[in-house]
Amino acid sequence: MPDNQSHILDQNAGFGATEPPIKVAARDVCVAYDGKQALNHVSIDIPDRSVTAFIGPSGCGKSTFLRCLNRMNDTIEGARVTGSLKIDGAEVNDKSIDPVVLRASVGMVFQKPNPFPKSIYDNVAYGPRIHGLALSRDDLDGIVESSLKKAGLWEEVADRLNDPGTSLSGGQQQRLVIARAIAINPEVILMDEPCSALDPIATAKIEELIDELRENYCIIIVTHSMQQAARVSQRTAFFHMGTLVEFGRTEDIFTNPRDPRTQDYITGRFG
Numbered sequence: 711m712p713d714n715q716s717h718i719l720d721q722n723a724g725f726g727a728t729e730p731p732i733k734v735a736a737r738d739v740c741v742a743y744d745g746k747q748a749l750n751h752v753s754i755d756i757p758d759r760s761v762t763a764f765i766g767p768s769g770c771g772k773s774t775f776l777r778c779l780n781r782m783n784d785t786i787e788g789a790r791v792t793g794s795l796k797i798d799g800a801e802v803n804d805k806s807i808d809p810v811v812l813r814a815s816v817g818m819v820f821q822k823p824n825p826f827p828k829s830i831y832d833n834v835a836y837g838p839r840i841h842g843l844a845l846s847r848d849d850l851d852g853i854v855e856s857s858l859k860k861a862g863l864w865e866e867v868a869d870r871l872n873d874p875g876t877s878l879s880g881g882q883q884q885r886l887v888i889a890r891a892i893a894i895n896p897e898v899i900l901m902d903e904p905c906s907a908l909d910p911i912a913t914a915k916i917e918e919l920i921d922e923l924r925e926n927y928c929i930i931i932v933t934h935s936m937q938q939a940a941r942v943s944q945r946t947a948f949f950h951m952g953t954l955v956e957f958g959r960t961e962d963i964f965t966n967p968r969d970p971r972t973q974d975y976i977t978g979r980f981g
């Protein structure tokens with residue numbers, strides 16, 4: 711067992727019995743690109759119905775770990791993933807798992823909003839259509855409306871559902887992308903710096919939305935903003951040079967980090 715594993719499991723245990731159940735369990739996850747190690751023996755238990763922030767300096771492996779969760783590393787030539795990664799107890803890397811189906815239950819929101827070149831309605835309806843989630847047009851209308859409502863966008867777009875998704879503002883597009891992810895009932899929502907292309911007002915809206923969504927979803931957010939991690943997350947994981955250095959309650963990580971590397975990062979000494 712690598713040195714850091716007992717430390718991490720120990721911290722996980724500290725979350726207590728009243729915490730939401732574990733949704734994502736990683737053990738000894740390693741990733742190498744063309745033989746070059748990018749992630750070393752990451753072990754972490756991520757609870758359901760809460761927001762977990764991944765922080766750390768550029769290149770420390772945050773996005774690489776995020777991509778393990780929906781097997782996006784499969785699409786990168788030369789990437790090799792080892793270790794165990796379970797969502798709801800099911801091994802993500804098992805040969806029986808279809809990555810396309812997996813990616814429906816592990817939604818992903820990227821830095822730059824990426825609506826499809828389709829109408830607002832069709833952006834949200836796309837997933838339910840291909841996954842056969844709606845039995846009728848009324849059903850589909852219902853899914854589109856409720857997804858847009860959950861994403862806090864309905865009131866702004868209800869009378870323009872046939873307009874192109876790309877006609878919306880950046881912040882609205884990001885909420886549209888979140889509505890698109892929600893429409894297929896994901897288990898986990900991954901967000902890779904979802905506000906980095908947005909102004910402060912749009913950022914505040916997305917943060918509010920994340921706070922509402924956490925009641926129902928396991929949300930993992932990569933952010934370079936310590937303020938954002940502190941505002942939106944209940945737990946924070948600090949990565950450094952491909953290693954998960956520290957994971958704990960956000961307030962503890964920011965007020966009383968155990969590891970000097972975490973302390974240095976959150977006080978701006980490097981990164």
Ligand SMILES: Nc1ncnc2c1ncn2[C@@H]1O[C@H](COP(=O)(O)OP(=O)(O)OP(=O)(O)O)[C@@H](O)[C@H]1O
Pocket residue numbers: 743748766767768769770771772773774775786
């Ligand atoms: N497709 C790829 N091919 C080769 N190496 C990669 C690839 N993606 C990431 N890496 C390498 O893996 C390491 C971790 O990168 P990763 O993008 O996961 O870091 P990060 O913490 O998300 O960084 P940032 O905060 O800048 O987005 C880096 O050394 C990076 O160069």
